[in-house]
Amino acid sequence: MRQFPVAWRWALAGLIAVIALAAALWPRGRDTDTTADNGQQARSSAGISxxxxxxxxxxxxxxxxxxxxxxxxxxxxxxxxxxxxxxxxxxxxxxxxxxxxxxxxxxxxxxxxxxxxxxxxxxxxxxxxxxxxxxxxxxxxxxxxxxxxxxxxxxxxxxxxxxxxxxxxxxxxxxxxxxxxxxxxxxxxxxxxxxxxxxxxxxxxxxxxxxx
Missing domain, CATH: 3.40.30.10 (Glutaredoxin)
Structure with a gap:
């Protein structure tokens, strides 16, 4: 019984670490894609055919x-x-x-x-x-x-x-x-x-x- 709370604490800490890592990585990738898309649209709208x-x-x-x-x-x-x-x-x-x-x-x-x-x-x-x-x-x-x-x-x-x-x-x-x-x-x-x-x-x- 004494080890059960300790195991829960380690599991919870691991879960928090995984969520934090995912949250840190996901916005960066999305921002990069959005910036690239906006830049491409700006270049397209500025061009004259x-x-x-x-x-x-x-x-x-x-x-x-x-x-x-x-x-x-x-x-x-x-x-x-x-x-x-x-x-x-x-x-x-x-x-x-x-x-x-x-x-x-x-x-x-x-x-x-x-x-x-x-x-x-x-x-x-x-x-x-x-x-x-x-x-x-x-x-x-x-x-x-x-x-x-x-x-x-x-x-x-x-x-x-x-x-x-x-x-x-x-x-x-x-x-x-x-x-x-x-x-x-x-x-x-x-x-x-x-x-x-x-x-x-x-x-x-x-x-x-x-x-x-």
Whole structure:
């Protein structure tokens, strides 16, 4: 009779040890699996499929000539091309030709009204000036979807952290059009939506001397 309580105590201690070990190991394995699953879902939701890019049919982004180094306030600012997801050295890609950069976002109503005018202006101006859209929001999928819905095919880049706006000293509003000289310097920051193709053409002619 004296040994029975001792045996019970050893059995109870062993059971507690087994339960504690199982409790310690089980959450770790589950947390690891959950973290891995969440990471995989985040990567999947952030990706843009080739089908989405193909459906948008955006014009290719400008690329720098070999050995070209960009200058001006946009020098050293990397962005990604909406057409193919590739990296773009913005200042270098725009060097040597006047440019109109239109800063916009998928959620901006006035931007949606203005973008078709910019496309018409680009068609009218031809090779005299580079017209480039700059999506100033990190949601690339919605940017591509918005351009597809508007049937706007202009070359565009993603500026997820609005470094372009900061570099040219523009306020935190949209849309904004940045007129760049061929040497990369800023001729004007237009903080408004253009009202039509002629409005764009007149502003570009006045600030950059490019007739269209």
């Amino acid at each position: 080739e089908q989405q890019r193909s459906a948008a049919n955006l014009a290719a982004c400008p690329r720098p000539a070999p050995g070209t180094a960009g200058s001006g306030p946009l020098a050293g600012i990397p962005v990604s091309c909406l057409a193919d997801g590739g990296a773009v050295d913005l200042a270098a890609a725009l060097a040597g030709k006047p440019a109109l950069l239109n800063l916009w976002a998928y959620w901006c109503g006035p931007c949606a009204q203005e973008l078709p005018y910019l496309q018409q202006f680009a068609q009218r101006a031809g090779n005299a000036i580079t017209v480039l859209t700059v999506h100033s929001d990190p949601d690339e999928a919605k940017a591509i979807s918005r351009l597809t819905g508007l049937n706007v095919k202009l070359p565009g880049v993603l500026d997820a952290d609005a470094r372009v706006r900061t570099a040219v000293g523009a306020p935190a509003v949209l849309p904004i059009s940045v007129l760049l000289r061929a040497d990369g310097s800023v001729a004007r920051v237009e903080v408004r939506a253009f009202t039509g193709v002629d409005d764009i053409a007149n502003t570009v002619a006045q600030e950059l001397g490019v007739a269209a």
